[in-house]
Amino acid sequence: MATQASALTKAQPVEKLTVHFNVLSPIHIGTREGALLPMEYLYHQGSIWVVDESKLGRFLLQRNLMDQFIQEAFSKNLKKHGLSGFFERHARNAPLNQLAPEVAAYSVPGGQPDMGEFRPFVRDGFGRVYIPGTSIKGVLRTAYLYAVLKNEASHTQSGPHPREREIEGRINGLKTERNRERAKKFLSAELQRNLLQSWDLACGGSEQNRDILRCLKVRDAYPLNDKVQTRVIPISFLCKKSDGTHYLSQKPREGGDSTVWVEAVVEGTFVTEILWDQRLYEAFQRENPKKSLPFSRTPSPKEFLILAMKMNKDFLAHETAFFGSKGVSEAGLVRSWYEKTKEKTKGALFRIGFGSGMLSTTVNLLWSEKLRQEIRNVCGHDRGTEPAPKSRRVWVKSKKECVPMGWAEIPLADSATPDASKPSSPPAKASDHSVKTSPPSIVTAPSVTTTTPSKPKTATAAPSVASSLPPSSLKPTSPRGHVPEAKPSAPSDLVGQARSVQLTNRLAMERLLKSMENAEEVQARQAARVLKERMERERLWKSTRFRTDIEAFLEED
Numbered sequence: 001m002a003t004q005a006s007a008l009t010k011a012q013p014v015e016k017l018t019v020h021f022n023v024l025s026p027i028h029i030g031t032r033e034g035a036l037l038p039m040e041y042l043y044h045q046g047s048i049w050v051v052d053e054s055k056l057g058r059f060l061l062q063r064n065l066m067d068q069f070i071q072e073a074f075s076k077n078l079k080k081h082g083l084s085g086f087f088e089r090h091a092r093n094a095p096l097n098q099l100a101p102e103v104a105a106y107s108v109p110g111g112q113p114d115m116g117e118f119r120p121f122v123r124d125g126f127g128r129v130y131i132p133g134t135s136i137k138g139v140l141r142t143a144y145l146y147a148v149l150k151n152e153a154s155h156t157q158s159g160p161h162p163r164e165r166e167i168e169g170r171i172n173g174l175k176t177e178r179n180r181e182r183a184k185k186f187l188s189a190e191l192q193r194n195l196l197q198s199w200d201l202a203c204g205g206s207e208q209n210r211d212i213l214r215c216l217k218v219r220d221a222y223p224l225n226d227k228v229q230t231r232v233i234p235i236s237f238l239c240k241k242s243d244g245t246h247y248l249s250q251k252p253r254e255g256g257d258s259t260v261w262v263e264a265v266v267e268g269t270f271v272t273e274i275l276w277d278q279r280l281y282e283a284f285q286r287e288n289p290k291k292s293l294p295f296s297r298t299p300s301p302k303e304f305l306i307l308a309m310k311m312n313k314d315f316l317a318h319e320t321a322f323f324g325s326k327g328v329s330e331a332g333l334v335r336s337w338y339e340k341t342k343e344k345t346k347g348a349l350f351r352i353g354f355g356s357g358m359l360s361t362t363v364n365l366l367w368s369e370k371l372r373q374e375i376r377n378v379c380g381h382d383r384g385t386e387p388a389p390k391s392r393r394v395w396v397k398s399k400k401e402c403v404p405m406g407w408a409e410i411p412l413a414d415s416a417t418p419d420a421s422k423p424s425s426p427p428a429k430a431s432d433h434s435v436k437t438s439p440p441s442i443v444t445a446p447s448v449t450t451t452t453p454s455k456p457k458t459a460t461a462a463p464s465v466a467s468s469l470p471p472s473s474l475k476p477t478s479p480r481g482h483v484p485e486a487k488p489s490a491p492s493d494l495v496g497q498a499r500s501v502q503l504t505n506r507l508a509m510e511r512l513l514k515s516m517e518n519a520e521e522v523q524a525r526q527a528a529r530v531l532k533e534r535m536e537r538e539r540l541w542k543s544t545r546f547r548t549d550i551e552a553f554l555e556e557d
Helices: 002-011 053-062 066-075 077-090 096-103 133-153 164-174 180-195 278-287 301-322 329-344 369-379 494-500 506-518 521-537 547-554
Strands: 014-023 041-044 047-051 104-109 216-218 222-240 246-248 259-277 348-351 391-398 401-404 407-410 435-437
Touching: 014 278, 014 301, 041 077, 041 096, 047 053, 047 096, 053 066, 053 096, 066 077, 077 096, 096 104, 104 222, 133 180, 133 216, 133 259, 133 301, 164 180, 164 369, 180 369, 222 329, 246 329, 259 278, 259 301, 301 329, 301 348, 329 391, 329 401, 494 506, 494 521, 506 521, 506 547, 521 547
Parallel strands: 014 435
Antiparallel strands: 014 259, 014 407, 041 047, 047 104, 216 259, 222 246, 222 259, 222 391, 348 407, 391 401
C-alpha cells in the first residue's frame, strides 16, 4: 500500500481546485500607486476617464500645449483644478466627449466632478481587472491561523483565550513604539513564526522557507467570460460609540461626511485556481511527524476554503450583532443586509479587499473586547474604550440601501452554476505539470484544465479592457498608462525562450511558465535551470516572485 501511495503522489503531485467568487457587495483591490489625482483622470458625463500618459503626451505635443501644461503643473493649478479644467481653458476647440478617448486608457462609470481623487482597481498589463492571487492567499492564511488558534481555545471551557496573556505581554512591550505599522508587524510576526514557520526541512532554510503554506498556491482571479461591472463609488465610514450609537464620520475641517472614492467591482464573477503541492507537503511531513494541520480530512484546496467559510461564519454573526437601531438609519440598513445575505446565501461567504476591516484580516475576533481595544490603541489610533474596531466602510447606495465592503460567495456544488467554466484569462503562477482535480464540492463548475490565456482586448473606454489580437501582438499598458517598448519575438523552443525572456517582464515570464507546464518534464526542467542561472547572475533570484514556480520544476534535480 505504501508503494502504491508513493507512486500516486509522484504521478500527481499537485491537487487543483477551480473556484468561482460571485460578488455580493463592492470589492476593491487597490494599486501600488494608490489614489489618482485630478490631473490623472477626466470626469465627463457620469464617467471617469483614466489618463494614458503616453497618449496625453502625444496630444499635448500635437496641440502645442506642453509648455502650458508644465507651467500649470508647477504652479499647482493643475492639481487644484484638475485635467478637465486645464482642457476647458486651453483646448476649447476640442469638446471633452471627443478629447477623452484621445488621452485615456479606459473609462469607468461613476464618480463626480469635485471628488478630488479616487483609488483605481488593480489591472494587469493589458488593462484587465483581476484579484491578485496573493490577496486571496492572504485570506486563506488568516483563516488557517484562525482555525489553529480556535482549536487551542476549544479545550478551555470558559474565560479568555489561553494565548491572551502572551499577547498582552507583547502589547505592553510595543507601547513605546512610535511607528504603528512596525508595531503591527512585530505583534503578528511571533504568531506566524510559531504557527506557520516552525516546520523543519531537511535542507533547513529561512523562516519563510519553512512556512507550511508554501504548499498552497493561488492564481490570480480573472472575470468569468471577461464580464464584471466596475463603478467609481463613494465609501463612507459608519462608526459606533461606546453607548451603542451609530454615526457617519465627519470631515474634521470642511464638515460633511468623510468619503473615499474607489473603483469597485459591484457585480460579476471571478474565477481562480487554488493548488496544494502534495509532494512538498510530504517533505514537510517527513521532518515533522508530530505536527498536524487543522483539517478534518487530508489537506487540499477545498479544506482551506472550508476554514475560510467557518471563520467568516463567526465574523458574520459578530457583524450582525454590531449594528443596532440607535443613531443613523444606515446602521439598520447594514444589519438588514447581513440578515438577508445569511438567509439567501447557499454557498460559502468570503471577504476580501479594501474595507474588510481589522477583524477580517486578523485573528483578533478570538480575543476579548478589552484586548482588541489595547491592540487597536497601540497598533492603530488610540480610541480609548470605544469599540474595537469602531468603524466600518460602507457604500450608501440610497436612503433605503447601505452595504458593507468586500463580500463574495463561493457557490456549493448543488447550487446554480455559471454558464461557462473557464476564466477569461487563466494566469500561470503555479507549477502544476501533473495535476489531480479534487471533487467539485466547492467548485462552481467543472474543473478548468490548464490552457493558454484567452485573447485579451486592447485598452478602450470600457471598464474591462480586452482585444481580439493575441497577447504577443499587444503592448501591455500599466494602470498609469506607461507603454513598454515592443520586444522581438522569442524562440519557439523552451530553452531558447528561457535564454531570451526579459526576467523582469511579468507577463512574458507568466507565458513562459505556462508553456513549461504543458511541455515535457525534461525540457521544462532544462528551461528552469536556465532561468535560475540567469537570475542568479543578475542577482534577481532572491527577490523574484517566480522563484517558487521555477523551483517546482527543479525539485527532482
